[in-house]
Amino acid sequence: MRYLLLVFSVLLGLFTAASADPIPNEMVHVPAGVFVMGDGVAYCGEDEHEVTLTRDFNLGQHEVTNQEYLEAVQWAYDHGYVSEIQFDGAGSFYLQESPSDRAQNAYPGGYDPSEHPVKKVNWYGSVRYCDWLSLQAGLPRAYAHSGDWSCNGGDPYGAQGYRLPTDAEWEYAAQWDDERIYPWGTENPDCSRANYKPSDYCVGWTSPVGSYPDTPQALGLSDMAGNMFEWCNDWRLCYLGTSPVTDPTGPGSGIHRVLHGGSWYWDDHFLRCARRSYEHPSSSATAGFRVARTVPSQAVEQDNMDSAQIFLQPNTPNPFASQTQISYSLPSSSPAVVNVYDATGRMIRTLRNTSYGAGEHSVTWDGQNVAGEAVPAGIYLYELRWNGQSESKRMLLVR
Secondary structure (H helix, E strand, O other), X not given: OEEOEOOOOOOOOOOOOOXXXXXXXXXXXXXXXXXXXXXXXXXXXXXXXEEEEOOOEEEEOOOOEHHHHHHXXXXXXHOOOOOOOOOOOOOOOOOEEOOOHHHHHHOOOOOOHHHOEOEOOOHHHHHHHHXXXXXXXXXXXXEOOOOXXXXXXXXXHHOOOOEOOOHXXXXXXXXXXXXXXXXXXXXXXXXXXXXXXXXXXXXXXXXXXXXXXXXOOOOOOOOOXXXXXXXXXXXXXXXXXXXXXXXXXXXXXXXXXXXXXXXXXXXXXXXXXXXXXXXXXXXXXXXXXXXXXXXXXXXXXXXXXXXXXXXXXXXXXXXXXXXXXXXXXXXXXXXXXXXXXXXXXXXXXXXXXXXXXXXXXXXXXXXXOOOOOEOOXXXXXXXXXXXXXXXXXXXXXXX
């Protein structure tokens, strides 16, 4: 068993060299809207109040993985953004086996840590990752790296770069769009719905991202409950009051930062959408995170003006062992291309490259490359290109 221990207050271990510049993890579009924050029951969610979010935002489809974080750290080191790490060897990073008894018991035959969420990363390490993604994309970094580390001067919704979701954004996405109790709905928790600790552990360690994909299904997000607590941007304030608010940013200062979602290590009380946990930003606890980014206003306006939008659906099944179906819709007749790439961005195979009429279409991938050879298990990306637009998603092949 291997896993990546990331606590930025101490010296990082060595990781494997990334084969290419990191690719930001898949993002899901979340439209602006109004919801009731809090459920009247959950810890620090007793206060119910109307929240209006005026900006569309994109949210990571899954928690950031060890592989994604590894590649970002390598990129930051190679480009001079990490200066305090010293190496005895070549200055490359790698994922190492974990000596944890829990990991050994959960996966006696071993597992691939690249597909598991990054574990034990503190709040500062999370926002550094966001800023590295921004720098790679040519965007201004969202966070100040001194003082209170504010996001865009205290206005996270106006940030151009990548960032952590606000407390309100996280809950809004988790309960989309029916104010459900849990990300999967109203049914009581069990080990088929989340990786947590009932009377005994469901797994006893983290699960690969995407193991619980229907949370919530309407948005296509995965693992919003259990697996790893997820850092949010806000300082923690337990009682938020009952007055309506617009684009809340939380208190201007504090001691702890907000965590959401629960963990493989904790019980079902933490799985509720409205449960607002907390930890000191320097503590790693059992925390991971997912990335957010405000949709630029021009893009929102263009989307509203242009109704000719492609739509790429989550592949089914996912994960898959032999074959999976990729479905998509086209607004009009025009050549469409469906490609499959590995996690480094290397082309594996073109599944479709021809003209199709408007409407629903699908194609099946059998886990083989262009030469007809079975590819190794792992995370792959599939991309739809049509009329100058493109959309991509991730899928997990298991053998």
